[in-house]
Amino acid sequence: MPLKAEDLRFSVAPMMDWTDRGCRAFHRVFSRHARLYTEMVTAQAVIHGDRQRLIGFNANEHPVAVQLGGSDPALLAQAARICADFGYDEINLNVGCPSDRVQGGNFGACLMQQPALVGECVAAMKAVVSIPVTVKCRIGVDDQDPEEALDTLADILVAANVDALIVHARKAWLKGLSPRENRDIPPLDYNRVRRLKARLPHIPIALNGGITSITAGLEASEGLDGMMLGRVAYHQPELLHEVDPRLYGTPAPQPDxxxxxxxxxxxxxxxxxxxxxxxxxxxxxxxxxxxxxxxxxxxxxxxxxxxxxxxxxxxxxxxxxxxxxxxxxxxxx
The missing domain is CATH 1.10.1200 (Non-ribosomal Peptide Synthetase Peptidyl Carrier Protein; Chain A)
Incomplete structure (x- = not known):
């Protein structure tokens, strides 16, 4: 079940403590087409926790993707199968969160330093589900060269048959910056993401990071396959009212x-x-x-x-x- 061109055109980012099922249901009344993401949930939690509470969702949330956290290919495969059975439209692997807690579990942005392992995780999930498996990542971490780090990760993921990449166009600093600071202080480099797309034109790639409006997103994501907005969509939900008419050519679900x-x-x-x-x-x-x-x-x-x-x-x-x-x-x- 490959991703279609419009699947990545616009999405609302996974955000811990924010994009729960109530938030997603609320966002859906403003846009029929926006792709909505869950909060990150660890593979272990999906396997051993209260699944209905953790990954349950309402049918009107479609299209909806679940974001998994983890670095054990076997556990991620098991969790991905469970999520696919729940009816999700996509499995997304978190390779971008820089928090200490996430690093302590050896997942999130620190996996940028282990691209081969990320490839194994994606391959393991692809082997057991028919829905798309995607990765959300940074352009690099700490002292990595973003040219080399992002290309290396992307090439390994392409070999693992990843369905799409969503790239937060900043480095993550695993030491010295808080998660909040990592969203603002490292400079944005949209051109780095465009260069990746030019090198891998057959791989769907969406842009994330620092986008403040639909207009700004259209400009920033030119040449790419779509945009992902996070906090601006959460704090200004009426912005989602623009998504369907401007990006999909269809009326918004409600007039105001x-x-x-x-x-x-x-x-x-x-x-x-x-x-x-x-x-x-x-x-x-x-x-x-x-x-x-x-x-x-x-x-x-x-x-x-x-x-x-x-x-x-x-x-x-x-x-x-x-x-x-x-x-x-x-x-x-």
Whole structure:
């Protein structure tokens, strides 16, 4: 089941503690086509943990990919098979996270230093699943030469029949920088990713890192197969409203943010009915209405009232009305 050209055109990055199933369901009401990724989950957790809690998802999240963390080919193969059976559209291997905890488990960005092992991991997963297996990586780590490091990794992955690469166009510094600093301090090098694509034109390659808008992403990913946005998509979810019309030539699922929220209500109601808290979902919605009158009051209501144990949809309605009722007023909130 190979990746199609449009599969990598736009995706929302896997982000720990953020891109859970509630977040993905929320993002889906803004775009039918955006490819959504889970938080990273380790192969060991998939095999031994509560699978429904860790990798369960709603059918309306498709297309959706699961990101695995690990470095043991046999365990990754077992986890990949489980995830494929759950119905995911893609298995992605994390070769980009620089956190100390991830390094301690010998996965994430530190695997840039073990490209042969990454190839074995991909080959092992490809051998047991029919869905695409992809890798998200950096251009290098620490004192590696990005030209040599990225080419070496890519060549080994091509030999392992990887289906696509998603490249965060920065180095990761495993010592001396925090994960947050690793997202901002190492300089971006989009041209390095373009050179990789020019050398491997038959391999789908998407760009990640520092993209602040759809327009900026189209410019940065010129000559590549797509873009992956992370924190900007999370903090400015209305940006996803542009994805379908601008990148896929189809209308957005809903005409505006208010309609999208109305379409999302049944999901929230089901979550509450199952015993979940309103804030489990609304924490992903705080970035809505940025710059609009009433947006501060909207955020304040959700931040203070949605966290209450008995908070229901009436709290969300009241927060939305802080913006809706001020749309035509001349004064700011």
């Amino acid at each position: 943010t208010f309609a999208a929220l109305e379409a999302f209500e049944p999901y929230i109601a089901a979550h509450l009915e199952a015993g979940g808290r309103l804030s489990d979902i609304t924490r992903h919605m705080l970035g809505l209405f940025g710059g609009k009158r009433g947006s501060r009051l909207y955020r304040r209501r959700l931040a203070t009232e949605a966290v209450q144990r008995d908070a229901g949809l009436d709290v969300l309605h009241a927060a939305i009305d802080e913006v809706r009722t001020r749309l035509d007023r001349p004064e700011a909130a």
